[in-house]
Amino acid sequence: NAGVTQTPKFQVLKTGQSMTLQCAQDMNHNSMYWYRQDPGMGLRLIYYSASEGTTDKGEVPNGYNVSRLNKREFSLRLESAAPSQTSVYFCASRDHANTGELFFGEGSRLTVL
Amino acid sequence: KQEVTQIPAALSVPEGENLVLNCSFTDSAIYNLQWFRQDPGKGLTSLLLIQSSQREQTSGRLNASLDKSSGRSTLYIAASQPGDSATYLCAVRPRGSTLGRLYFGRGTQLTVWP
Numbered sequence: 001n002a003g004v005t006q007t008p009k010f011q012v013l014k015t016g017q018s019m020t021l022q023c024a025q026d027m028n029h030n031s032m033y034w035y036r037q038d039p040g041m042g043l044r045l046i047y048y049s050a051s052e053g054t055t056d057k058g059e060v061p062n063g064y065n066v067s068r069l070n071k072r073e074f075s076l077r078l079e080s081a082a083p084s085q086t087s088v089y090f091c092a093s094r095d096h097a098n099t100g101e102l103f104f105g106e107g108s109r110l111t112v113l
Numbered sequence: 114k115q116e117v118t119q120i121p122a123a124l125s126v127p128e129g130e131n132l133v134l135n136c137s138f139t140d141s142a143i144y145n146l147q148w149f150r151q152d153p154g155k156g157l158t159s160l161l162l163i164q165s166s167q168r169e170q171t172s173g174r175l176n177a178s179l180d181k182s183s184g185r186s187t188l189y190i191a192a193s194q195p196g197d198s199a200t201y202l203c204a205v206r207p208r209g210s211t212l213g214r215l216y217f218g219r220g221t222q223l224t225v226w227p
Binding site (some may be wrong): 004033040041042045048058091092099100101102103104105106107109 | 118130144145147149154156157158159162164204206214215217218219220
């Protein structure tokens with residue numbers, strides 16, 4: 001049982017380049033989330049999706065776009081990367097039906113030069 | 114806005130000690146509280162989730178308690194081992210959070226030395 005899978009695990013970009021972080025979950029969860037984690041800042045919510053076809057902004061959405069392709073997949077796109085977007089990005093999904101527990105992927109470490 | 118605080122920020126103990134990690138939150142109107150473990154360079158692993166109607170949850174050597182009225186939770190680790198070394202984070206899901214958003218503390222970095 002894979003849980004939440006993120007790709008790529010590591011990426012280096014130059015300022016202005018674009019890229020997409022992919023996330024997929026195999027737990028049949030409705031809700032999915034993108035967080036970023038920075039030293040001294042903790043985890044901050046970028047975007048979330050309650051179900052297929054719906055997305056909403058979190059605390060720090062500027063510079064990002066998301067797409068909920070289907071129930072399994074939720075992608076995060078950086079259209080024009082900036083050094084301030086250097087961070088570790090985590091995708092998560094939530095078990096609505098049972099406990100409400102949140103499950104995380106292993107993270108994607110992004111460096112923008 | 115819900116704020117979550119974890120004290121201490123770092124803790125170093127010898128193997129075998131029983132220890133307590135603290136988490137406090139400012140708004141007692143919560144659905145649940147979840148404790149996570151994060152190893153260096155890794156994602157967050159869920160340890161325990163306590164619903165607002167519960168007082169505690171146990172899993173192996175871990176016991177988490179919840180006192181909503183005082184806005185506190187503790188994670189008790191019995192007979193600590195070097196393998197317990199990691200950062201421990203707590204997160205609360207406030208009531209009225211329609212999409213299940215969690216508010217995280219900054220974590221307690223635990224080192225257990227042999």
